[in-house]
Amino acid sequence: MATAGKVIKCKAAVAWEPGKPVAIEEVEVAPPQENEVRIKIIATAVCHTDLYHLFESMHKDGFPTVLGHEAAGIVESVGPGVTEFTPGDKVIPVFLHQCGKCRFCLSPKTNQCQKAWDVVRPITMAPLESRITCKGKKILQFAGTSTFSEYTVVNHMSLAKIDPAAPLDKVCLIGCGICTGYGAAVNTAKVEPGSTCAVFGLGAVGLAAVMGCSAAGAKRIIAVDINPDKFEKAKVFGATDFVNPKDHSEPVSKVLAEMTDGGVDYSLECVGNVEVMRSALESCVGAWGVSVIVGWTTLKDTSIQPVQLISGRTWKGSLFGGFKGKVDIPGMVKAYMDKKLKLDEFITHNLKLDQVNDAIELMKTGKCIRTVLTTS
Ligand SMILES: NC(=O)c1ccc[n+]([C@@H]2O[C@H](COP(=O)([O-])OP(=O)(O)OC[C@H]3O[C@@H](n4cnc5c(N)ncnc54)[C@H](O)[C@@H]3O)[C@@H](O)[C@H]2O)c1
Ligand SMILES: [Zn+2]
Ligand SMILES: [Zn+2]
Numbered sequence: 001m002a003t004a005g006k007v008i009k010c011k012a013a014v015a016w017e018p019g020k021p022v023a024i025e026e027v028e029v030a031p032p033q034e035n036e037v038r039i040k041i042i043a044t045a046v047c048h049t050d051l052y053h054l055f056e057s058m059h060k061d062g063f064p065t066v067l068g069h070e071a072a073g074i075v076e077s078v079g080p081g082v083t084e085f086t087p088g089d090k091v092i093p094v095f096l097h098q099c100g101k102c103r104f105c106l107s108p109k110t111n112q113c114q115k116a117w118d119v120v121r122p123i124t125m126a127p128l129e130s131r132i133t134c135k136g137k138k139i140l141q142f143a144g145t146s147t148f149s150e151y152t153v154v155n156h157m158s159l160a161k162i163d164p165a166a167p168l169d170k171v172c173l174i175g176c177g178i179c180t181g182y183g184a185a186v187n188t189a190k191v192e193p194g195s196t197c198a199v200f201g202l203g204a205v206g207l208a209a210v211m212g213c214s215a216a217g218a219k220r221i222i223a224v225d226i227n228p229d230k231f232e233k234a235k236v237f238g239a240t241d242f243v244n245p246k247d248h249s250e251p252v253s254k255v256l257a258e259m260t261d262g263g264v265d266y267s268l269e270c271v272g273n274v275e276v277m278r279s280a281l282e283s284c285v286g287a288w289g290v291s292v293i294v295g296w297t298t299l300k301d302t303s304i305q306p307v308q309l310i311s312g313r314t315w316k317g318s319l320f321g322g323f324k325g326k327v328d329i330p331g332m333v334k335a336y337m338d339k340k341l342k343l344d345e346f347i348t349h350n351l352k353l354d355q356v357n358d359a360i361e362l363m364k365t366g367k368c369i370r371t372v373l374t375t376s
Helices: 048-056 168-175 177-189 204-215 228-236 252-259 274-283 306-310 325-337 353-364
Strands: 008-015 023-029 036-045 070-078 090-093 132-134 137-141 151-155 159-161 196-200 220-224 241-243 266-269 290-293 314-317 347-352 370-374
Touching: 008 132, 008 353, 023 151, 023 353, 036 090, 036 168, 048 353, 070 168, 090 168, 159 325, 168 177, 168 325, 168 347, 168 370, 177 204, 177 266, 177 290, 177 314, 177 325, 196 204, 196 274, 204 220, 204 228, 204 266, 220 228, 220 252, 228 241, 241 252, 252 274, 266 274, 274 290, 347 353, 353 370
Parallel strands: 196 220, 196 266, 220 241, 266 290, 290 314, 347 370
Antiparallel strands: 008 023, 023 132, 036 070, 036 151, 036 370, 070 090, 090 159, 132 137
């Protein structure tokens, strides 16, 4: 490619400081270094974790940055040592590295890598040194990806090669929200056929959890959200019952216990709110219920009465749905191509990258499920 080895000047959405809209700027994207790959981003969606970084965590050390981590693109060039990718490959960047060799990568019990991103860090930055600069300043690469840009550079450990026939403006969703929710139900909760489930929060992550519960054979899936506009969509993914906590004077866990003779078998929290995490735990049946925390927050602690677990409940967390991104993403793309996984139904809006602030606003106001931004 004519651009290989050269700095690429292109458009990106730079978040200069917390709490402010992002700015479309011309940035310089350096050529990939050893073990790195430069990608032309074709489509990228907005996930709540982007909003969290910009408007909720307000962690000053995490700026300036280019947000975005749910995307698909085409390899433009590769750095020394990269043998797995060649220019023209269709790829999905992954915010969880996989070196493929460490104790974690070799274990089926986790999708994390010892060389990777440390989940307890307040800023979701991968160990990649940024390759993006703007106006002479280094711009941090959010989640090691930074996909709100026409080009980005990622480590080859954070990249999955996918079917060249896959439509990038659809399969970009596999890069975060869909794997996260679907896997939380299937891999982490391990929902069983005939069971009763409750999903709290019906954004793309929660709806994908509903889809996962349904795929696992749950007979009843209770969809819980304070925005009743989300219920119609939840039906499409297999929800059978709908609860708006605002319609009830008693705690939602009590409402669910009454509906299910003592509590659901599995509950999944897909909001990122510690009170909801506790409600979700309390909504599952004391004797054997499994509750999974999927929503993201580093702002507050949560607490429970020990007896709530002693009685037999299990409380778990799930990062990227327990999927080993690099290995499992191609299979999720195949499942979509084989019509075994829904993606189109999550996309409520299609905009251009320079309309990213509109996409952020749509999510903030609960008007979208996923907005896909394309670069050309
Ligand atoms: N664990 C992971 O790997 C991972 C990956 C991606 C996203 N996330 C997190 O998952 C969460 C959901 O992401 P999303 O993109 O679907 O967000 P979203 O904003 O599209 O959806 C959140 C939903 O929660 C609902 N909600 C808000 N308060 C509620 C309450 N008190 N009770 C019930 N519902 C409530 C909202 O109305 C909305 O429908 C976020 O916290 C995000 O950061 C986690
Ligand atoms: Zn995400
Ligand atoms: Zn590893």
